[in-house]
Amino acid sequence: MYNKFFGLRESAFNVNPDPRYFFLTPVMQEALAGLAYGIQRRKGIILLTGEVGTGKTTLLNQLMDWLRQNQAATAFIFNTRLSVEDLFNYILTDFGISCESRAKSDMLIHLNNWLLHRCLAKDREPAVLIVDEAQNLSAELLEEIRLLTNLETSSEKLLQIVLSGQPELELKLREPRLRQLWQRITLRYRTTQLSPAETRSYIEERLRIAGANSEPIFSPEAIESIHHYAFGVPRVINVLCDHALINAFAERQRPVSASLIHEVAREFELDLIEPIAPAFNSGFSDRETGSVILAAMAKAAESFSPTESLLKDFSGRDNGNGPSAPVWVESEETKI
Secondary structure: OOHHHHOOOOOOOOOOOOHHHOOOOHHHHHHHHHHHHHHHOOOOEEEEEEOOOOOHHHHHHHHHHHHHHOOOEEEEEOOOOOOHHHHHHHHHHHHOOOOOOOOHHHHHHHHHHHHHHHHHOOOOOOEEEEEOOHHHOOHHHHHHHHHHOOOEOOOOEOEEEEEEEOOHHHHHHOOHHHHHHHHHEEEEEEEOOOOHHHHHHHHHHHHHHOOOOOOOOEOHHHHHHHHHHHOOOHHHHHHHHHHHHHHHHHOOOOOEOHHHHHHHHHHOOOOOOOOOOOOOOOOOOHHHHHHHHHHHHHHHHHHOOOOOOHHHHOOOOEOOOOEOOOOOOOOHHHOO
């Protein structure tokens, strides 16, 4: 509706996770490289958490694209309101494993045999189970997922698992009854809110991809107001920007002013309700955890050639089609 008025080819602020609009901040770069590293090195369970709307699903879609490019087998669970039977049925179906029986024991046997066959194959790509919205999983289902890590050889885990969810997932995993699962998580990553500078770059980059020219569409004051109300949450930024452009088009106003942002924020009650949950102590520091993980990743990457290192593959290189995806590298320690 407003695209022609602002010189855009398409809407820049849709809330669906379009991979063309993936915005690679240093935090997202670290998380994406770490997820790829953990899967490649057969680390078992990897945890990804973040506030609502901070890009977890978009990041998982990027990871899925990379896995498919490298012929890895993937199962992606996005509806976590499941029974135990539903969980195993979903996993087998997504992996393409045929099993006529719906008995849990039979499905486990088929899954284990399939994983062993892949492990012994000449060209061994990993099998990866990705669970989004994992904060909604019951304790029973989380325990079933933990038990899947018992499918292993003497040297590696046969199934790599990524658990992704809101901060409440961390609280749930720290419950005493789930301590065995918590202890098996080998890598932990978080998506975070954008800084004021990142918010500006995020808006400008989405407008550029949508076809904007050099003429400003949002005033500097408007962008500051967007960050203020959205708390740096990309999904909320998209909502504010999209509705501000609609109002600006109706009033034939360009660039979008801060007063229009205030109006839209009041419409969505963002002046009364913060779009993020209260902070809680998760038990580990982003900075401390990040430094430890990066050190471990750097040490492991020493066995790679410089052009193959996963740490460099997600360095934000852009060939005009977005950041390049890393090349699959079979490490010596994962070979039998």
